[in-house]
Amino acid sequence: MKKIHNFSAGPAMLPKEVLMEAKNNFCNWEKNGFSIMEISHRSHFFLKVVEEIEINIRELLNIPNNYQVLFCPGGARGQFSAIPMNLLNKNDKADYIDSGYWSHLAAIESSKYCYSNIIDVKKKEEKRSILSMKNWGISDNSVYIHYCPNETISGIAIYEQPNFYGKTIICDFSSFIFSKVIDIKKYSLIYASSQKNIGPAGMTIVIIIDDLIKKAQKITPSILNYKILLKNRSMFNTPVTFSWYLSGLVFKWIKKRGGVKNIELLNQKKAKYLYSVIDSSNIYINDIHPKNRSITNVVFKLQGINLEKKFLIESEKEGFLFLKNHYIEGGIRASIYNSMSVKSVKSLAEFMVFFEKRYG
Numbered sequence: 001m002k003k004i005h006n007f008s009a010g011p012a013m014l015p016k017e018v019l020m021e022a023k024n025n026f027c028n029w030e031k032n033g034f035s036i037m038e039i040s041h042r043s044h045f046f047l048k049v050v051e052e053i054e055i056n057i058r059e060l061l062n063i064p065n066n067y068q069v070l071f072c073p074g075g076a077r078g079q080f081s082a083i084p085m086n087l088l089n090k091n092d093k094a095d096y097i098d099s100g101y102w103s104h105l106a107a108i109e110s111s112k113y114c115y116s117n118i119i120d121v122k123k124k125e126e127k128r129s130i131l132s133m134k135n136w137g138i139s140d141n142s143v144y145i146h147y148c149p150n151e152t153i154s155g156i157a158i159y160e161q162p163n164f165y166g167k168t169i170i171c172d173f174s175s176f177i178f179s180k181v182i183d184i185k186k187y188s189l190i191y192a193s194s195q196k197n198i199g200p201a202g203m204t205i206v207i208i209i210d211d212l213i214k215k216a217q218k219i220t221p222s223i224l225n226y227k228i229l230l231k232n233r234s235m236f237n238t239p240v241t242f243s244w245y246l247s248g249l250v251f252k253w254i255k256k257r258g259g260v261k262n263i264e265l266l267n268q269k270k271a272k273y274l275y276s277v278i279d280s281s282n283i284y285i286n287d288i289h290p291k292n293r294s295i296t297n298v299v300f301k302l303q304g305i306n307l308e309k310k311f312l313i314e315s316e317k318e319g320f321l322f323l324k325n326h327y328i329e330g331g332i333r334a335s336i337y338n339s340m341s342v343k344s345v346k347s348l349a350e351f352m353v354f355f356e357k358r359y360g
Helices: 016-025 044-061 075-087 101-110 226-231 241-256 259-279 305-317 342-359
Strands: 067-072 093-098 115-120 122-124 128-130 144-147 168-172 189-193 204-209 297-302 332-335
Touching: 016 241, 044 067, 044 241, 044 259, 067 075, 067 226, 075 101, 075 168, 075 189, 075 204, 093 101, 101 115, 101 144, 101 168, 241 259, 259 297, 259 342, 297 305, 305 332, 305 342
Parallel strands: 093 115, 093 144, 144 168, 168 189
Antiparallel strands: 067 204, 122 128, 189 204, 297 332
């Protein structure tokens, strides 16, 4: 069987070591005679797994003691609603930074529960980029600022660190969490869906400072109420136990690889392979300013739609799968999350060079 390189944007590939460990324990978890996914989430067996998961998350992200870790249902889209319902009243204002597809959807959803001040920070010049934070035009009376540091579809990232005096900062880290070092203290709440750098789809991690866990709006469903989730150890309902378990194995895998700091160095190395080929090419086009290029979602187009179609056909024959980008952006997208090896990315870069020599 030929080597397969899985560049899916999400659900994304998982580390092979994690999949093999889960496979070996699937029917007889830790020789207990049962599968981890067929026991009660309230059993001492599973509660031990949950305890270890939180310990590892806190260690990997260096989470201060005055922050809580919640495991929430509904994916990141669920948090688009949960955040304003938990933190705001109907007439409160929040600044929503629009840097792309997902941040725009978060703003639109939040407008059902508060006044959303949508601020477009996209610069559309020869090279697409993001305005500096000092030019974002933040409202004086907004309760919080919400933004997404990595837009997976457009491949645009925000690396500038927030420094808004006296403001509550909310951040969607779905595609960046565990891929780069984060200073949690700069944020009041961060959230991330699981299907990119955490584990299988099915849950969202919310890391929230204690001060924000207060009385939610009356309309807030109990399943999205942070205070209720915290009181019930994120088990107000039966959680997606298998996703929790596999995510726990991923956290152990990250620790074995030297933690987030080392993972970030590897991710930068992977991205550099692809951007180097693009920048030296006559057929590959990336129109994003280097300061805002994503290290996890490398997007590019080719000179002409026919050449692009040929690239997708030829790359798939060579085992490079799921490279077609979202329909609203078009082109090619190589999603190189933590589980993607340097070797696979280097192989794609070599294929790109070969393809240009043959068809360019």
